Amino acid sequence: MKFLSREIDLSRPKVMGVLNVTPDSFSDGGKFNSLDLAIKQAEQMAACGAAFIDIGGESTRPGAVEVSLDEELDRVCPVVEKISKNLDVVVSVDTSSPELMQESVALGAGLINDVRALQRDGAQSVALSLGVPVCIMHMQGSPEMMQNNPLYCSVVDSVIDFLTGRADQLVKAGFDPDKIIVDPGFGFGKTLEHNLQLLNKIEELATAKLAGNKYPVLVGVSRKSMIGEILGKPINERVIGSVAAATIAAYKGASILRVHDVKETVDALSVVQALLEG
Numbered sequence: 001m002k003f004l005s006r007e008i009d010l011s012r013p014k015v016m017g018v019l020n021v022t023p024d025s026f027s028d029g030g031k032f033n034s035l036d037l038a039i040k041q042a043e044q045m046a047a048c049g050a051a052f053i054d055i056g057g058e059s060t061r062p063g064a065v066e067v068s069l070d071e072e073l074d075r076v077c078p079v080v081e082k083i084s085k086n087l088d089v090v091v092s093v094d095t096s097s098p099e100l101m102q103e104s105v106a107l108g109a110g111l112i113n114d115v116r117a118l119q120r121d122g123a124q125s126v127a128l129s130l131g132v133p134v135c136i137m138h139m140q141g142s143p144e145m146m147q148n149n150p151l152y153c154s155v156v157d158s159v160i161d162f163l164t165g166r167a168d169q170l171v172k173a174g175f176d177p178d179k180i181i182v183d184p185g186f187g188f189g190k191t192l193e194h195n196l197q198l199l200n201k202i203e204e205l206a207t208a209k210l211a212g213n214k215y216p217v218l219v220g221v222s223r224k225s226m227i228g229e230i231l232g233k234p235i236n237e238r239v240i241g242s243v244a245a246a247t248i249a250a251y252k253g254a255s256i257l258r259v260h261d262v263k264e265t266v267d268a269l270s271v272v273q274a275l276l277e278g
């Protein structure tokens with residue numbers, strides 16, 4: 001798939017490193033909120049084999065304070081610009097805001113990662129005009145409310161129906177089907193049980209034709225509460241569990257693994273790939 005100026009071969013699974021530039025981001029306690037530290041972390045992730053770096057300035061954690069557009073732009077743009085210029089990675093911008101999508105792609109971002117699947121006013125038409133690939137994700141409810149008793153008849157069917165509908169709308173609006181990535185949205189309005197059902201059916205999602213087209217699947221389970229619930233462990237003790245889950249997702253056909261622990265995940269995937277191909 002072509003991401004602005006870089007071609008990434010998704011026939012083998014690739015790793016997307018998470019770079020949070022929110023001061024309150026759950027996972028690094030806001031350690032990397034200054035430009036220098038963000039760039040250093042990105043350099044390390046690139047050196048460890050990340051093909052993508054996902055940069056986000058809005059926390060979707062339940063209870064997180066909403067950031068203003070100006071603040072999101074201020075946090076994200078300098079990081080997008082510097083990483084796009086200096087590192088051999090595709091910069092992914094984690095945003096639902098059409099303004100930030102536009103600005104980021106102008107600064108070199110090659111992928112739009114929108115947890116709201118381009119459903120905000122103006123997002124779909126801006127993404128279409130920018131011409132870069134997009135990742136559309138399933139979420140039930142809104143970030144503030146989504147973990148209050150999520151219910152499904154079938155979570156797998158709901159996710160597939162939603163992603164099919166969105167992909168279909170995008171293609172009908174003129175979007176190139178070869179520029180769409182889909183994501184079941186682990187933890188976004190889902191209990192542990194729902195997440196496990198989804199992970200078990202990743203193969204189905206990865207091989208399914210949604211509205212006539214096959215789309216690469218992105219999976220983000222890294223350090224999430226589903227790992228914490230299984231292990232009974234806090235965020236800083238979820239690395240091995242996260243790597244295990246990402247490895248299984250890749251084995252079942254996921255193309256991009258969104259992770260905090262790039263080196264560990266790349267090593268695990270390299271070994272699995274060698275075993276499968278040997």
Ligand code: 8Y4
Pocket residue numbers: 026027056060061094113114115135137183185186187218219220221222223224225235258
């Ligand atoms: C611990 C660790 C607790 C992580 C919560 C979290 C996804 C995503 C996020 C995802 C795509 C997060 C931006 C939530 N998750 N984008 N973004 N897919 N495409 N929570 O699964 O990491 S942020």
